[in-house]
Amino acid sequence: MKISYNWLKQFLKVDWEAEKTGELLTDLGLEVEGIETVESIKGSLEGVVIGKVLTCIQHPNADRLKITTVDLGNGDPIQIVCGAPNVAAGQTVAVATIGTTLYDDKGEGFVIKKGKIRGEESHGMICAEDELGLGKSHDGIMVLENDLIAGTLASKVFNIEKDLVFEIGLTPNRADAMSHLGTARDLRAGLIQQNITLELISPSVSAFHVDDRTLKFDVVVEDSEKAPRYTGVTISDITVKESPEWIQNKLKAIGVTPINNIVDVTNYVLHEIGQPLHAFDAAKFRAQKVIVKTLPTGTKFTTLDGVERELHEEDLMICNGGEEPMCIAGVYGGLHSGVTDNTTSIFLESAYFNPVAIRKTAKRHGLNTDASFRFERGIDSNLTEYALKRAANLIIEVAGGKVSSEIVDLYPTKIEDFQVFLSYEKMDRIIGAPIPRETVKNILASLDIKFNSVTEGGLGLTIPSYRVDVTREADVIEEILRVYGYNNVEYSHKLNTSISFSEFDDVKIENVVANQLISQGFNETMANSLTKADYVSLTEILNPEHNVTMLNPLSGDLGVMRQSLLFSGLESVIYNINRKNSSLKFFEFGKTYHHFESGYSEQKHLTLFVSGNRTKDSWNLSQRSSDFFYVKGIVSALLQRLGVQNVKTTPTKNDIFSEGITLSIGKIKLVDLGVVKRPILKEFGIKQEVLFADFNWENVLKVGGKSQVKVAELPKFQAVKRDFALLLDKEITFSEIYNLAFQAEKSFLKEVDLFDVYEGEKLEEGKKSYAVSFLIQDENKTLDEKQIDKIMQKLQQTFEKNVGAILR
The missing domain is CATH 3.30.56.10 (Phenylalanyl-tRNA Synthetase; Chain B, domain 1)
Incomplete structure (x- = not known):
C-alpha cells in the first residue's frame, strides 16, 4: 500500500x-x-528557465529551422536553433539549458548538449509542452504569458509538486x-x-445539498445479507474531462493512473478515506431503477476488461430495471455501464457488502481490484453515506453538475459495534509486565475506543465500527501493546526452556547432509508448497485425482499442494537462468502432499538440481559440464555418509527422466536420479540440461546407519570391467540396455552401469551415445581373454539385433 x-x-x-x-x-x-x-513531473524541470525570444530568422541551410537569440535573464543572450513552426520574436518561452535532463513519456532521460544543427550552433532547446511533461501537445513550442521574467525557474512557474x-x-x-x-x-x-497531540482533520461534507429531484432512482436490495447497507445518489449536468492537476498528482504519487474526473474522484475518495464507490452512467439504467440481487449460474456478463464471464448463483450483481447485470458488486464494473466522455448524469453508489461474499466472488473469477481488496477485509459500515457526500461534493467541484435526488440509504439491520470487557489481570499476564492504568486509558481513547464502564478490575469497551478486526479481549490487548510500544515492555533476563529427548534426531541428519552439499557448492532453496494444478499433467506418475486442492486459493498458480518437488525446483532454475546465472546446484528438503482414497498423505523428500558447469568460471580451472555421472557421484557420497550400504542400481520407471536410474535396498526405493526430459524443461523455458535427484527421505532415514553388516567371503578371482560406447536412437532407454544385457549373459555378468550420455552436433539427427560399463566375474576361476571377448561379443550382437545399436 x-x-x-x-x-x-x-x-x-x-x-x-x-x-x-x-x-x-x-x-x-x-x-x-x-x-x-x-x-x-519527472526531473522537476531542473535546468529549465523562462526565456524571451529576442530575434528569429530563417536558418540558411534548412527551410524548416529558425535561428533565434534568447534572453535567459543573465545579460548574455544565447543562440538556439528551433524547428517549431510557431516560434517568433517577442515570445516568452521555456528553455532547457545545456546539461538539462528531459524525460520522454516512457521515463527515459536525454541530456541537452551544445551542438551544431546544419552548421549553426545551438545552446539549448525551446520546449513544447510534451517535452517538459506538461501536456501531450507537440504542435509547437509553449508560448507563455509575457509578464513572466526572463531567468525565472520553470519549476516555480508551473508549481512542480x-x-x-x-x-x-x-x-x-x-x-x-x-x-x-x-x-x-x-x-x-x-x-x-510521544506527548504530541494533533487534531485529526477529516474532510467536511457540510456543503452537500440536494439541488433538485429531477432524476430519482428506485433502489431494491433483494439480498440484504450480501448487501447489508446500500446508498446512492444521482448527479446530473456533469462534464466528463480530465481531472485537475491536484487530483492527478495525488493519484499518480500512489501509483494510480488518472482516467477522467468522475472515475478519478471515486479513486480519490477510496484512497482518501477507504470507502470504495462506483459511478454508473445513469442513461444506461432502464426505468431509472437499481436492483441488487444474484442471477442464475451461467448468466453471461462482460466486465470492464472486455472479458465475458459466466456468473455464479452466489455472485451479487448490480442490475438495471430490466434485471440486466451492470456490475459485479464490490468487485468489477461492466463494460457498458461505466462513465464515458458522453456521460452527462451518473448514479453514484456507496455500499457495505458482506466480506465473505465478495471474497468468494473475486476468487471465483480471478479478480483482484482496489475495491474488492477492501470489501474482502471489511470496511466501516458507518462510512458509506459520508463517503457518498464527500464524492458528490468533489464531482460537482471538478465536473460541474448538481445533485438531482435525495440520498437512498437502505440499511434494514444496523450492524452493532462490538462490546468487549478488558481485564487488567489478563492484560498484565499476556503482556508479561504491568502498564500504568492511565496510560492504558489514554491509548484506548486515542484509538477511538469508548468506555462503557470503569472498574478496579477492568474496562467495559465499545469498539469503533471501522475496527472490524478487534472483536476479543486479546485483540484489545494487542492494540494497547502496539501503541504503547513492544520495545517499552520490560522483560526478565532469565530464560526458561525445556529439553526434549529424541532417540533419533532427524534434524541433525538433515544438517549433516546440508553441510556436505554446501561444501560441494550447493545452495539450499525453500519453495512454496502450493503450486499449479496443471503441473501433474507433465508426467504420468502423478494423478490429478490425488491433488490436495485449496478451497479458496490465492491464485490459479497456488491452487493445489505439490505432489512433486520437481516443478517448484525448475521454477527456481529458470528464474536464475533468466538472470544470467546458468551454473546451478540446488537442494531442498520438503514435503509432497497427496489425497488418496484412504486419506491424506505427506512424504518428506530431499531433491537435488544440477545444471550448467560444475564450478564457477575461474582462470585456473578448465570448465566441465555437469553430467549424469557427476550427479550420481554426489548421490552415492551422500548415501555413504549416512551409512547406507549395498545399494542396488536399476533402471528407473519414473517418466520424468529421459535417462535415469533408481537406487534401492531390497524393495525399499531410496533415490530416483537422471536427466529431466526435454518436453518438461520446455514447459518452463529451460534450454539447457537439468539433472535431478529425488530422495525418499523417510526411506533413507529408515535404512541410514541401521544396515546390518553382512560378512561374505571375498571372491578369490578378479573381476573384469569392459565398456561399450553405443550409438542409439534417442528413444532407447538405459532400462532396455540393462535388461537386454542380463538376458544375454546371466552367468558371469554382475553389474551394468551407465556412466555417460552424449547428445550433440557431431551425432546424427535423432541419435545419442551411451557409455555403458559391464562388470564380469567367475567366482570359481579366472576368466581368460577368449571368454571375455565371447561375452562382450554376445552383448554387442544382442544390442545390435534388438535396439539397432552401433559400436562407436
Whole structure:
C-alpha cells in the first residue's frame, strides 16, 4: 500500500521528517518497507528557465529551422536553433539549458548538449509542452504569458509538486488502515504517546445539498445479507474531462493512473478515506431503477476488461430495471455501464457488502481490484453515506453538475459495534509486565475506543465500527501493546526452556547432509508448497485425482499442494537462468502432499538440481559440464555418509527422466536420479540440461546407519570391467540396455552401469551415445581373454539385433 506524505499531512499537520514518521508507523504495526521521492513531473524541470525570444530568422541551410537569440535573464543572450513552426520574436518561452535532463513519456532521460544543427550552433532547446511533461501537445513550442521574467525557474512557474511516498506492508487484518485517513488515525495515536497531540482533520461534507429531484432512482436490495447497507445518489449536468492537476498528482504519487474526473474522484475518495464507490452512467439504467440481487449460474456478463464471464448463483450483481447485470458488486464494473466522455448524469453508489461474499466472488473469477481488496477485509459500515457526500461534493467541484435526488440509504439491520470487557489481570499476564492504568486509558481513547464502564478490575469497551478486526479481549490487548510500544515492555533476563529427548534426531541428519552439499557448492532453496494444478499433467506418475486442492486459493498458480518437488525446483532454475546465472546446484528438503482414497498423505523428500558447469568460471580451472555421472557421484557420497550400504542400481520407471536410474535396498526405493526430459524443461523455458535427484527421505532415514553388516567371503578371482560406447536412437532407454544385457549373459555378468550420455552436433539427427560399463566375474576361476571377448561379443550382437545399436 502506498501512502503520500503530502496527502497524509492534510489529515494531520505533522512536521516530522519522513524517516522519523516511517519509524513510528512501523512501530505501530504499519511496517514501512521503503520511502520513495515522487515528482509530479519527472526531473522537476531542473535546468529549465523562462526565456524571451529576442530575434528569429530563417536558418540558411534548412527551410524548416529558425535561428533565434534568447534572453535567459543573465545579460548574455544565447543562440538556439528551433524547428517549431510557431516560434517568433517577442515570445516568452521555456528553455532547457545545456546539461538539462528531459524525460520522454516512457521515463527515459536525454541530456541537452551544445551542438551544431546544419552548421549553426545551438545552446539549448525551446520546449513544447510534451517535452517538459506538461501536456501531450507537440504542435509547437509553449508560448507563455509575457509578464513572466526572463531567468525565472520553470519549476516555480508551473508549481512542480514533490512528494514522499511510504510503501507500507500492510497485514490483512488492518482494513481500517487501507487509506490515508486510517493511516493518519494510527499516526495520531502514536504521536500522543510521544506527548504530541494533533487534531485529526477529516474532510467536511457540510456543503452537500440536494439541488433538485429531477432524476430519482428506485433502489431494491433483494439480498440484504450480501448487501447489508446500500446508498446512492444521482448527479446530473456533469462534464466528463480530465481531472485537475491536484487530483492527478495525488493519484499518480500512489501509483494510480488518472482516467477522467468522475472515475478519478471515486479513486480519490477510496484512497482518501477507504470507502470504495462506483459511478454508473445513469442513461444506461432502464426505468431509472437499481436492483441488487444474484442471477442464475451461467448468466453471461462482460466486465470492464472486455472479458465475458459466466456468473455464479452466489455472485451479487448490480442490475438495471430490466434485471440486466451492470456490475459485479464490490468487485468489477461492466463494460457498458461505466462513465464515458458522453456521460452527462451518473448514479453514484456507496455500499457495505458482506466480506465473505465478495471474497468468494473475486476468487471465483480471478479478480483482484482496489475495491474488492477492501470489501474482502471489511470496511466501516458507518462510512458509506459520508463517503457518498464527500464524492458528490468533489464531482460537482471538478465536473460541474448538481445533485438531482435525495440520498437512498437502505440499511434494514444496523450492524452493532462490538462490546468487549478488558481485564487488567489478563492484560498484565499476556503482556508479561504491568502498564500504568492511565496510560492504558489514554491509548484506548486515542484509538477511538469508548468506555462503557470503569472498574478496579477492568474496562467495559465499545469498539469503533471501522475496527472490524478487534472483536476479543486479546485483540484489545494487542492494540494497547502496539501503541504503547513492544520495545517499552520490560522483560526478565532469565530464560526458561525445556529439553526434549529424541532417540533419533532427524534434524541433525538433515544438517549433516546440508553441510556436505554446501561444501560441494550447493545452495539450499525453500519453495512454496502450493503450486499449479496443471503441473501433474507433465508426467504420468502423478494423478490429478490425488491433488490436495485449496478451497479458496490465492491464485490459479497456488491452487493445489505439490505432489512433486520437481516443478517448484525448475521454477527456481529458470528464474536464475533468466538472470544470467546458468551454473546451478540446488537442494531442498520438503514435503509432497497427496489425497488418496484412504486419506491424506505427506512424504518428506530431499531433491537435488544440477545444471550448467560444475564450478564457477575461474582462470585456473578448465570448465566441465555437469553430467549424469557427476550427479550420481554426489548421490552415492551422500548415501555413504549416512551409512547406507549395498545399494542396488536399476533402471528407473519414473517418466520424468529421459535417462535415469533408481537406487534401492531390497524393495525399499531410496533415490530416483537422471536427466529431466526435454518436453518438461520446455514447459518452463529451460534450454539447457537439468539433472535431478529425488530422495525418499523417510526411506533413507529408515535404512541410514541401521544396515546390518553382512560378512561374505571375498571372491578369490578378479573381476573384469569392459565398456561399450553405443550409438542409439534417442528413444532407447538405459532400462532396455540393462535388461537386454542380463538376458544375454546371466552367468558371469554382475553389474551394468551407465556412466555417460552424449547428445550433440557431431551425432546424427535423432541419435545419442551411451557409455555403458559391464562388470564380469567367475567366482570359481579366472576368466581368460577368449571368454571375455565371447561375452562382450554376445552383448554387442544382442544390442545390435534388438535396439539397432552401433559400436562407436
